[in-house]
Amino acid sequence: MGNSTNNGKSPKCDVPPREWIAQVFAQLEVPLVGYASRHLRGDFEAARDVVQEAFVKLCQQSWPEIEPQVTAWLYRTCRNRAIDLNRREGCMSMTTRSTDVSQLQDQHDPPPQQRAEMDEQLDQVRVQLDQLPDRQQELLRLRLHENLSYKQIAEVTGLTATNVGYLLHQAIATLRAKSVVKR
């Protein structure tokens, strides 16, 4: 935003430079595929399609306006598309629970040598995590795994930033209440 060199032109003439697209792509491609797959019952193939669509759309966004918000924009676009794909099945399917992520993980058990003592504790946390409401799970993941700020999460999910903060607090409070935190 710091530059205003594009003022005075129709915005649709200014598309993101491909170098920038490549940068963003390099940075977010993998996290986005991972993220989208969670909305697609772990279907990475479909997730890659979703991410590709999102980047194609990104190429058509107005530059430089898109630049500062690209992260949230991409997450949101992927999320919407993934949810739409998922929802195709029918009228009520949108209210069905999304796939239990842990099922996907269990298909790829970590190598035994990595499963140290601390993993047990983490396993407990993971079990608790899986029991949280889907929305809270998603918010935790967006905040702690994808590193998005409250505001970015708000943009991605359509909640308000305040709402995000509140739900995240609830999620963490639930986890705390359930697990004995060892000092």
Place this chain on the structure above:
Amino acid sequence: MNVPNSRKPAWEEWQLTAFVLGELDETTETQLQRAIESDRSLAAEVKAIRQTIAQVSAVYRNESKATVPIQGLGTGGLQAILQRADTDSSGMRPNYLAPLIPASDASAIKAEQPGRPIMKWLGLLAMSACLLIAVWLSVPSLSSWMLDHAESLVAFDTSESMNVEPASATIVTDGKKSEAQVATDNAALSRELSMLQTEVAANSVGRAASSPQTSAADSPLPDYEPAEMPDLLFEEPQFEQVLSTPQNLLGDEVAGQNSEGYAVASNEMGGRGGVGMGMGGMMGGMSMGMEGGMSMEGGGEMGGGEMGGDGISGGMMGGYGMGAGQVESAPALAVASTMGMTGGGTNHDPYSRGLEHERHWDDGLRRRQYAESSNNRFDSIVDNKFERVSDAPLSTFSIDVDTASYAKSRQLLMENNQLPPAGAVRIEEFINYFDYEYAGPGNNDPFAAHLAVASCPWRPEHKLVRIALQAPKVDLSKRPAANIVFLLDVSGSMDEANKLPLVKESLRMLIEQLGENDRIAMVVYAGAAGCVLESTRGDKQKEIMGALERLSAGGSTNGGDGIQLAYNIARDHYIPGGINRVILCTDGDFNVGVTSTQALVDLVVENAKSRTFLTVLGYGNGNTNDAMMEQISNQGNGVYAFVDSWREAKRQMVQQLAGNLLTVAKDVKIQVEFNPQQIQAYRLLGYENRIMAAEDFNNDQKDAGEIGAGHRVTALYEVVPLGTQSDAGRPPIDELRYQSRDSLSPTPTLNQLSNASETAAGETAAEFNAELLAVKLRYKQPEGDKSELLVFPLKDSEATFNEADRDFRWAASMAQFGMLLRNSPHAGNSSWSSLIEQAAVAAREAGDPHREEGVQMMRRAAQLRRGR
């Protein structure tokens, strides 16, 4: 709830969470930091939260270590994307790909193009990608961004027994193992380690140590105001406030002049190469973002051809961007004062209209206004100001047939004994609420135009110009089949006598008019959205009524999910050539789901493109998110009406049914060209949030209002005849010394802007000179994509106000009423007593009970105003 609660003794738990996550604003954070230092239990609490967060983070990290590394699309994927972007964009950027791929090879890619990874290119592209990554990583602000975020990932005490590998805390980039990447990993790792060490001593998650950038990133978050937290009832003034900045072509100026913090912060953000994200940036992106997401859906549903062809990406994008800052093409670009008039567009956002910064609509005032009258949320509106014809000979706006503002104000005045806040008074809706006796079109046009001029009652030296459009009345028995999806808010807040029961009553009135060719479905939303009545034939009244009876209120609202579900059902049962419409009945309390106005708007816009329109019916007093409802219906080619009584339900569902359901023309835009030989300045009354840029008039990509069967639209201009001694429209800057006045004459502008073949050619200049103005209308057929043009010139009639017809006088009275309620600086010598007298005459002549009621409202308002 908007008063920052700086002296709150106890801290809310969610604040502690936000603190640990580095999401508090600076002031609150400092206060909390101090509190933690002095309060041991608070410190323990924070520590526990931090540990929990650390554990969750660790779970996620373990997860990505444990699973097979996620495969991205790879560099071939990137090429396919760039290639597709190039083809999809219908030649908008012919050279997009050229520098990266040799021409001969580009064609080879084209052949394979829609496929995903193109392995052939992998080597070459991997190389370039590595290069890019290296370049990217060498930008200090970016790498430090990474590190800042790595910090938050490892935000827990090292005293913890957990053995976390710091490297895994960096951004997952398993897909690309470049050397540059490894190098940075190492750098990040060592920085993290030192972070972890300081962590032991510092209570503050290392945030105190982090760069100012971090605080810049975090500070734009709104202050957390704890009072109503559990209700999740939060206003989002900041969204609308900053909506304009990134897209506004004058964004920098806005940021500078508003200097509200958000905008400024987002500027800093921009410096981070697009990784960080300010509120301003985000909201700006919102429109674009949802646009992108939704249009993909459209493409999927309707075949890829729609995607580019609908002008979704380029055109609509412009719709927002231009709407926000379109002043640049108006003749007086540099004159800040014209912006109040020409800015704004469909954004519904006074800040994008912006630059009326001398005005008092600062954030504080907006908030206070929000807080008024029990949770009703209204956008503030800044009156259009006078424009000099020499500066801006064209005035362009989109029509608006909504009436909610009037009904809402009526409720506040007559039931609550309250003056409506200025933001709730939209003058155009006050005018358009009423029936006027305009004749319908005699031919096949979708509407007739009735122009009139008379002297202005509140400023007799000025003239008032009325532009009225009347759509033909349609015989309801001959209406096309309807596919209606009701989207009903059944959240707890709807459980009041004037809400859900009235909704049911309204629906019953409408359902009774449906027949076997029609389809109706009902979706409810509260905590979760669900379909309570699958799309059902209109003659199965028992079934429908049964579903209606079973509705009850309870739960919190998730309007966002519900609206998507409703649109999905409408799409599944789409009737080509029929009435396809989602009717949303709510008290506007979207407090859980897609709460961002822009996200909803984008969803609605997208569906309007596939010809499923939206009607919003607002119910109840209080809790009505007027700004959002107005905006989503405006963008959805829809109607927003407020139903405060059984009578109003009947009006909307029975009398106005045809108009509400049956669109006769869409994207109706009005452009008025003023003749500088006759008029020196003008001001459009109302339509503040419907102003468009002059060049958007001929741009079919720009969305505008729709007009339904039997609907009428009235717009009033206050014009200053040439030679009038008036300070209205006085130039804010002195005459330009070196500009020839001739070059500013409107005629060439007209020729430039409109298609030469469509303008009335061959008439002499003298004939033109006698005209006050010319009204140009553009509209599309409901199913059409290409607009048609109608031109109506107006000559001065020298009529006094009292000689004008009663509809003219009533419309003027309503405008005056609105201005008085809004304390408009343009109200001239209006007084309540003169207004009531003049309105009473016009009402009596028409014999319309609605008008009588309007006069009652004026009386009540006058009393309340005196009582203050």
